[in-house]
Amino acid sequence: MRRLLDEAATSGGALVLHGEPGSGRSTLVDHAHRQATGFTVLAGAGLVEEAGLPYAGLQRLLDPVLDRAAALPAPQARLLRRALAGAGCPTERRLALCLAVLRLLATVARDRPLLCTVDDLDRGDRASAQALTFVARRLGRLPIAVLLTQASAPPAGLPSHRLRPLGERDAAALLADRLPEPPTPSVTAALTLAAGGNPQALVDLAATVTPEQCRGDEPPPGTPPVDGALGRAYRARLDQLPADTRRVVLLAALDEGGDPRTLVRAATAGGMTIAALAPAEVAGLVRVADDRVTFPHPLARAVVVAAAPLADRRAAHLLLAGVLTDGQRLRRALHRSHAVTDPDPALATELVEAVAALVDAEPGPAAEVAPGCDPAVEGVGDGRWAAASAALERAADLTGDPALAVDRRLTAARYAWWAGAVPRARRLLAGLGAGPVPPAVAARADLLSGxxxxxxxxxxxxxxxxxxxxxxxxxxxxxxxxxxxxxxxxxxxxxxxxxxxxxxxxxxxxxxxxxxxxxxxxxxxxxxxxxxxxxxxxxxxxxxxxxxxxxxxxxxxxxxxxxxxxxxxxxxxxxxxxxxxxxxxxxxxxxxxxxxxxxxxxxxxxxxxxxxxxxxxxxxxxxxxxxxxxxxxxxxxxxxxxxxxxxxxxxxxxxxxxxxxxxxxxxxxxxxAPGSRPHALAAWALAVLDLVDGRHAEAADRLASLARPGSGRGQVLVQVMATPYLVEAAAHQAHRAAATAALAVFDRWASSTASPTRHALSARCHALLAPRGSAEAEDAFRTALRTHPAEAGPFERARTALLFGRELRRGRRPRDARAHLHDAWGTFTLVGATAWAEQATAELRAAGESVGVPDPAAARLLTGQQLRIARLVAEGATNREVAARMFLSTRTVDHHLRNIFHRLGVRSRTELARALS
Structure with a gap:
């Protein structure tokens, strides 16, 4: 939009913004008006009420400048005035009329650039839309910017931009402006999901959210309000549709997830045709694609159902039930159940038996999905639990026996929970307390509630x-x-x-x-x-x-x-x-x-x-x-x-x-909550970052506070996982006692397992706590390097090599240190651990050697193990020395080296060193 306005002074341009209702089209048009300083602005909007009046929209747009038509050639001026006065335009003169509109706008733009906007172009009369899109395609070098918006697909030949749903970050920014207090990330995520990323739906939801819901103390609303701005917009579109169209749209809304052939048969049985959907599609209320009818937003479906009189809903349910086959038993029973109001034990039993058949069916596309159920997460499962929950809730409503009704409602709550529909599950559980609950049912309800x-x-x-x-x-x-x-x-x-x-x-x-x-x-x-x-x-x-x-x-x-x-x-x-x-x-x-x-x-x-x-x-x-x-x-x-x-x-x-x-x-x-698993994981992460930056005391403080040994409080299991970092941070700090205690817990656990990884980490920790430069420390480091399993990934072994190399370098053994530091640097470089590679680089420089990055062209030709072997050979190591360092046989190293020479096209160790330099 900025580019459109910036370039309007020298060349004309047009842009069509399209997206579902509530996606922000009108807001963006208002923004364009505010940004168009120095422009003449003509603004119009398509009105459904005037859709049957040819050129009504064009007349509203051009009325402020119609007096400038006197500057047009007389035939064009008469044609334009005649059309805008309601006399219409003969088919053979439409081209001349469109050219007259273009010339009028060019006349207005002589004084200063012109911005012409029409919101909801597709909702107004078709003749105006055709004239305006004709003009927008022919602006050439005229200082005119045309901005159009519509819900349907954009006209051909015009630049367009689809307004897609907001992502979580943008949704959070919008909600922050609207909510009584900043929402937690999980609340933001839930509201974004409920709104489908629709900006207006988010605004409508925000108006219903309480401070307790913002903080996450209570569950946020799961759907936008039907009477919000977006709901009213959908209702306005619905009210303008013909009666038959509204009836077919109601069938589509009630037959959620159904076979489109069912919709066709139900419409035919009701004396309608599927073609009646066309006005609803033009209005942006439904989408018809791939022989399926969908709604642009779940709220649109809810509005259709809520707007229909009770008698019409019952009639629609009976039509759908009447055309469903025995293979669609659950959907048929559920539609029949929505057409009755009094308890019906036989129909309730039919629903329960249909649910049992659904639950016992093999999972997959063939599994039946009931209408009116909460949608499953995309790509996961077949929606059976949501369908079963909706059916059992309805069965409970129709059950005369209170104890049996409670049991069915509890099962519906459990199925809703399995389906991921938490608000529905909580609502059903809360409803159990309305009457007497058998002890066994109450116990199972407590289990689910817990x-x-x-x-x-x-x-x-x-x-x-x-x-x-x-x-x-x-x-x-x-x-x-x-x-x-x-x-x-x-x-x-x-x-x-x-x-x-x-x-x-x-x-x-x-x-x-x-x-x-x-x-x-x-x-x-x-x-x-x-x-x-x-x-x-x-x-x-x-x-x-x-x-x-x-x-x-x-x-x-x-x-x-x-x-x-x-x-x-x-x-x-x-x-x-x-x-x-x-x-x-x-x-x-x-x-x-x-x-x-x-x-x-x-x-x-x-x-x-x-x-x-x-x-x-x-x-x-x-x-x-x-x-x-x-x-x-x-x-x-x-x-x-x-x-x-x-x-x-x-x-x-x-x-x-x-x-x-x-x-x-x-x-x-x-x-x-302090002591909780998320709190401990966050502290572990921050401690590792402290360790990377050399803030050992801070890292040790964080990790030592994860649990209190012997008290049974805190996250003992997370602290065990983080013990190698605690020992590294506290090895030469005041927290050595805490590190020793944590290592004792780690050792008791590690020694009871057969895990080489745990044993290697234990040895590394003992090396760090041993006296600096001692034989005990060196033996423990070598044990750790030897014990790290090759199949567990190279990262932890590289960390051990870095720590061992650092210890050797500080013990004034730089030559011995360099081999391990090179090993660590190469692994960190290969796995993309840049910060750790930089630490290895710094240690190598302190040990008297500079390090460069291997030639990417050569590195890409080799596997990780081949690159490590090649780097050691390029540094002057013999095959036997390479085998010893990498715990391989000499024969294996010989085999790899032949492949390395072949892949890089080199014939000597000198050429290999040059290729990797």
Whole structure:
């Protein structure tokens, strides 16, 4: 727009802004008016009320300058005045009329540049639109700027710009201007999702948000208000449509997600044709593409339904039910249910049986999706749980037996939770208390409420709720009682209240039976193993947790659930079988995606990211956490939004990516609860950044505060993961005692596992705490380098090499230091860890050697291992020395070197050194 106005003084130009209602077209036109200083401005707008009056829009636009028509040739002036006076224009004279309009605008622009704007061009009369687009294509060097807006596709031959939905950052800026106080990032994400990025929908939502919702204390609204500005805009478009069009649009709105053939049959049965949709498409109320009818925004669908009289809605539901087949049993029953008002036990039973068939069906495109359900996250599952929830809620409304109705409503809430529809699940749970609730149903409701609170609300409050659910379920449903205890344990660990776990494990022991099914045995072993781990009893913890991993791999049939796989994956991480933990978490992710159980995905993705971290796959871990962040935001799991943000901050900090790490920390809710997992992850990330910058005391302070050994408070498990950084920060600081205590905890855990990575990190930590320059330190460093597994990624080994090289250099052994520093520098360069590579460079220079970047052309031709071998050979190392440094056989080095010479086209070590210089 700025370019259009800037260039208007020398050459004419036009721009068409198009986008759905509420996308900001009118706001941008107003902005253009404010920016057009020194311009003559003509402004018009398309009006539906005048759409049937040819040239009405053109008359409103040109009326302020119509007196300048006297300067036109007489025939053109008469033709223009005649058309704008309502006498019309013969078809054969339309070209002459358009040229007269162009000449009039050119006359007006002689004095100073002209800005001509028409908002909602496609809503006014067609004759005016044709004349204005004709003019816009022929401005040439005239000092005229034409700005047009419309909802439909832009006219051919004109520059255009589509106004797309706002991203989260722009949405946050808009909301900050409208809300009573700055929203948390998770609230911003939820409102952006609810608005679909539509600016006007965001403004309408902001008008309904309370301060408690801004802070995240209460869930934000899930949909824009129907009576907001955007809703009124859609209603105005709807009111202008013919009666038959409104009836067909209502059918399309009620048959959400249905087969388009159903819509055609229903319209025909009602005495209409699908062609009646054309005016609605022109009005921007629906979109017809690929034989499907969609709505530009979910609010448009809601407005259509809300605007229809009750009798029309019932008639439309019956039309749709009448054309659905036996293969569409759920949708047919649900449409029939919306056409009745009184309880109907038979119809309620039909809905329940149809839901059972849907739940038992294989996941996939063939699974039936019911109308009126909450949409699933794009690309995940088939929407069955949302469909089942909507149907069971309606079945509960039609059920005469209060106890049975409550049970069905609770199941609807659980399905809504699995579908990621948190507001719906909470609403259904809150509605259970309206009448008497059977004890067994109340216990299952507490279990679900506790899980929702764990993922989305105040975690400490979830522990007593889940514990009470377990106590109530213990007498009648042992597996469910154990699940409640395991979930309570997860909440206790999240909140940093591990001391509660012992009581939970004690409550689980009476529920254990010999010969339990694998899913039940998995839960009892998990509770016992985690409790033993938290009290440092790894001799008992190891066998129990390894049994959980084995049982998780054997799950099948109904016992195979994402939650069970998540518990098995977390057990695998606690006993450091990272490959098995990754496979279990990845299987949980795959299963949750296939079945559409969205509530389990953020936790499964967290576990997979942690496994990838330990396996040295930092980029994969970051990608997994980004996916988890997207899904946690989409499903309203605010606590796991912070978990994934914390994990992303740690991964960025480990790679010394300061900007990304700090940005992720800032995206977290203003003050994660002290002691919580997100709080600990943020502190770990900031501590690593302190360490990168040489602020060792600050880093040690942060990491030492993550947990209080022996108290059961704080994030013991996060501190164990961060112990190598704590030891590095505190090795020669006042916090040496804290580092020694943390390392003792780490050692007890690492020694109980068979993980080479943990053993290598333990050896590195002991080397850092050993007396500087001592044989003990050197032996520990060499043990660490020898123990780092090749399959776990090169990054941690490079960190060990850097620390060892630094220690040797400070011990006045620069020649010995250079080999390890070169190794570290090469690895950091290859993996793109720039800040760590710069530290290795600084250490090499301090050791008396300068470092350059290898020739990119040569480096791109070699694999990572080949480049490391080539660099060592170029520095003068013999094949035997290379083999010793890289823990390879001499024969392997010989083989790699031949391939290196062939790939680079060199014939000697001298030429190789030159190629890499």
């Amino acid at each position: 899980e929702v609170e764990l993922r989305c609300g105040r975690v400490p409050g979830a522990v007593p709720t889940l514990r009470a659910a377990a106590d109530a379920l213990a007498g009648g449903d042992r597996p469910l009682a154990l699940a409640a205890l395991a979930r309570a344990g997860e909440a206790a660990c999240f909140a940093g209240e591990q001391y509660r776990y012992a009581d939970l494990a004690r409550r689980a022991r009476p529920l254990t039976r010999p010969g339990d099914e694998p899913a039940t045995a998995l839960l009892t072993a998990h509770l016992a193993g985690v409790a033993a781990t938290l009290r440092g009893d790894h001799e008992r913890a190891g066998p129990a947790l390894r049994r959980v991993v084995v049982l998780g791999g054997r799950l099948a049939g109904p016992a195979l659930t994402p939650s069970a796989l998540n518990w098995a994956a977390s057990a695998g991480l606690l006993v450091a079988v990272d490959g098995a933990a990754y496979r279990l978490a990845d299987r949980a992710v795959t299963l949750a995606r296939a079945t559409g159980e969205l509530s389990a995905l953020p936790r499964a993705l967290e576990l997979r990211a942690i496994a990838e971290y330990w396996l040295g796959r930092h980029e994969a871990a970051a990608e997994t956490s980004r996916d988890g962040l997207r899904l946690a935001r989409a499903t309203g799991q605010a606590n796991w939004v912070d978990v994934h943000l914390g994990m992303l901050a740690v991964l960025a900090a480990v790679r010394a990516d300061r900007d990304t790490s700090l940005r992720r920390v800032r995206e977290m809710r203003p003050e994660p």
